[in-house]
Amino acid sequence: MKKLCSIPLLAALVVLVAVPAQADVPEVMAKAITDYIVPGYALLETEAGALGARMDALCAGPSPANLETARDQFADLVRAWARIDMIRFGPVSAENRLERVLFWPDRRSLALKQVQAALIERDETVLSLETLEGKSVGLQGLGSLEYVLFGTGSDEMAAQNDGFRCRYGGTIARNVAGIADTLHAAWSDPQGIAHRLIAPRPDNPDYRSADEVLREFLGLFSHGFERMRVQELTPVLADGPGSARSKSALFWRSGLSMDMLVWEAQGMGELLAVSGLGALLGENQRWIGDSFWFELANFVATGARLDAPIDQVLTDPDGWDKVSYLSILTSSLEQIFGAQIAGSLGVDLGFSALDGD
Amino acid sequence: MWTRRAFLQAAGVGFAASLMPRQAAALANAELVVASACRMPDGTFGAALASERGAVIATLKLPARGHDVVRCPVTGRLAVFAWRPGTFAMVFDTRGNAVATLTSPAGRHFFGHGSFSPDGRLLYATENDFETADGKIAIYDATSGFARIGEFNSYGIDPHEMMLMGENLICVANGGIETHPDYGREKLNLATMRPNVAFIDRHTGDLLSLHELPQRFHQVSLRHLAPDATGRVWVGAQYEGPAADDVPLLMRLGPDEDFFIPDVAPTTLHALGNYVGSVASSADGELIMAASPVGNSALILDTASGETAIRHLKNVCGTEFDGRRPILSTGNGGLAFGDAPPERFETLFDHHLVVVPG
Numbered sequence: 201m202k203k204l205c206s207i208p209l210l211a212a213l214v215v216l217v218a219v220p221a222q223a224d225v226p227e228v229m230a231k232a233i234t235d236y237i238v239p240g241y242a243l244l245e246t247e248a249g250a251l252g253a254r255m256d257a258l259c260a261g262p263s264p265a266n267l268e269t270a271r272d273q274f275a276d277l278v279r280a281w282a283r284i285d286m287i288r289f290g291p292v293s294a295e296n297r298l299e300r301v302l303f304w305p306d307r308r309s310l311a312l313k314q315v316q317a318a319l320i321e322r323d324e325t326v327l328s329l330e331t332l333e334g335k336s337v338g339l340q341g342l343g344s345l346e347y348v349l350f351g352t353g354s355d356e357m358a359a360q361n362d363g364f365r366c367r368y369g370g371t372i373a374r375n376v377a378g379i380a381d382t383l384h385a386a387w388s389d390p391q392g393i394a395h396r397l398i399a400p401r402p403d404n405p406d407y408r409s410a411d412e413v414l415r416e417f418l419g420l421f422s423h424g425f426e427r428m429r430v431q432e433l434t435p436v437l438a439d440g441p442g443s444a445r446s447k448s449a450l451f452w453r454s455g456l457s458m459d460m461l462v463w464e465a466q467g468m469g470e471l472l473a474v475s476g477l478g479a480l481l482g483e484n485q486r487w488i489g490d491s492f493w494f495e496l497a498n499f500v501a502t503g504a505r506l507d508a509p510i511d512q513v514l515t516d517p518d519g520w521d522k523v524s525y526l527s528i529l530t531s532s533l534e535q536i537f538g539a540q541i542a543g544s545l546g547v548d549l550g551f552s553a554l555d556g557d
Numbered sequence: 558m559w560t561r562r563a564f565l566q567a568a569g570v571g572f573a574a575s576l577m578p579r580q581a582a583a584l585a586n587a588e589l590v591v592a593s594a595c596r597m598p599d600g601t602f603g604a605a606l607a608s609e610r611g612a613v614i615a616t617l618k619l620p621a622r623g624h625d626v627v628r629c630p631v632t633g634r635l636a637v638f639a640w641r642p643g644t645f646a647m648v649f650d651t652r653g654n655a656v657a658t659l660t661s662p663a664g665r666h667f668f669g670h671g672s673f674s675p676d677g678r679l680l681y682a683t684e685n686d687f688e689t690a691d692g693k694i695a696i697y698d699a700t701s702g703f704a705r706i707g708e709f710n711s712y713g714i715d716p717h718e719m720m721l722m723g724e725n726l727i728c729v730a731n732g733g734i735e736t737h738p739d740y741g742r743e744k745l746n747l748a749t750m751r752p753n754v755a756f757i758d759r760h761t762g763d764l765l766s767l768h769e770l771p772q773r774f775h776q777v778s779l780r781h782l783a784p785d786a787t788g789r790v791w792v793g794a795q796y797e798g799p800a801a802d803d804v805p806l807l808m809r810l811g812p813d814e815d816f817f818i819p820d821v822a823p824t825t826l827h828a829l830g831n832y833v834g835s836v837a838s839s840a841d842g843e844l845i846m847a848a849s850p851v852g853n854s855a856l857i858l859d860t861a862s863g864e865t866a867i868r869h870l871k872n873v874c875g876t877e878f879d880g881r882r883p884i885l886s887t888g889n890g891g892l893a894f895g896d897a898p899p900e901r902f903e904t905l906f907d908h909h910l911v912v913v914p915g
Contacts, residue, residue, distance in 0.1 A: 430741035
């Protein structure tokens, strides 16, 4: 379990000042992109590159210390991804980039089977970046990297071996770094998606008005919290401590399940603060921002207290109750964006829109 | 207001202005009624019959959100199907009285669509066998309390809208997106999805033909259907890739005929936001309409001339024709007939609507 970082909750509250609405949407988007999304992908690239280097060191010098260093770096990489994984539109939705970084949930354990097969069969094609990026998404990203570093047989990387598993891990890390580089470049392109979000025009293929931009941006938060609940919490909780399914949790092997949730929530808080979205709310709607920060602080504090592997957390009735409380909080946070903030800004996130039917 | 509406006016929109006063008065009194799943003013879910003049004629309470409403061509009764991944469907009459409640069997849920057989004896519904992700078409017996009497494969994942064509043929749009109730509505296979449109013998369940777009369009989820006058089907699609990509959203095919993608300018299609929530065809089959709550727009294509018309309407999705007159409903409670501004309701309409003859 990594030590959880704090977020500037009080500082963020400061941005919730009374400034009326949509004329400032371009400024909000410019800040969100320049000060959060672009640096977020840059950090992802940096952390993935660093893990590649750690894996190289482990391959060259197998030792418990080098394995531990690589595992620690994996946590840093996961944290970098958690900060930015709420971005599900734009370049990450092209060419299966999202799934190549993290193919999850994997209901049928397809990726696990593929990774295990690659390791058992010593499939040399997973060792080359050029061939790996053309293979199944299940072999390419953080899920397979977690298995390499924490799955059955991973401890053997600390001792002398043929280095296959280690080299595969390094290739995955470089693959993620490459995808992050592509995403960073796409979001940095002055004529790319950033431009269309900051300056929507009727003849744009995607964002034609400030209303559409705001809908996309608010949806990022409401859908993000919804996704945390339906993907990461509900399937794991099941009906109670006796039936909880800890192995359905994201990153259970590395013990990062709870960290991931907290980092995701913190990321959304940070993005909200950096963007200055709260400033679009009027004076008499400031309570909505206050509600958000209150619920987010509850989420982070509760999650941070669950400092144990997810299976232990869930079999303890008190731990299960706390995880269940996190699920309730995600509903509340989703509603704050999907109904209250969106309603205050005149944006309809949709009884019927954006629900994929 | 529809843009470029010349062909619409010629066909019927705005034609009331050309009528004699007595005829116009008679027309004004002739109420058209539509049915749609909806969210009630108190936040609960239901189905509603709403009139052209802004009145709610009847309502039916539902246990959760509904999706499409279909009409039995023989009895006039209506069936509303639960929104994915719901497990109920309700049959009701035009006064809002429930006739039967259907529940999908264990391991299945509805996808929100279905269809009555031409003789009214059977009700078909698209279902998800969610452990295997195999699409199913379930058969319910309308003559025996809507008991579930069978099923067959939809020949794909995520069967969404289906329709009957003539006496013997079922057409189903397999959207290709795997979901499982454990993960709500999350999409689990976007990297590998393979949507298709299947034509199936409704008596045997045999696959007659199956149509896929080229691999580069594998994330174009084929979801909604409307027949035309020539025995072919128009398909409305939703794209799972980047919003800025230009992909086919509206296309036609037949049991023995591959996809035809009409030449609509990308800038026109952009109004749909890569998301078609419903499609409809005019009675003569010449006009095809697609609506998008994402793009807040509806598009009409004149299949003969290739001319298009766009109407911008917030949260628009439900589409139907009264002859050649377009009808649109919105998630904000709007119901627009022809060229007129929307009538406003406190009920919020779901994605689909059906005309209920008087």
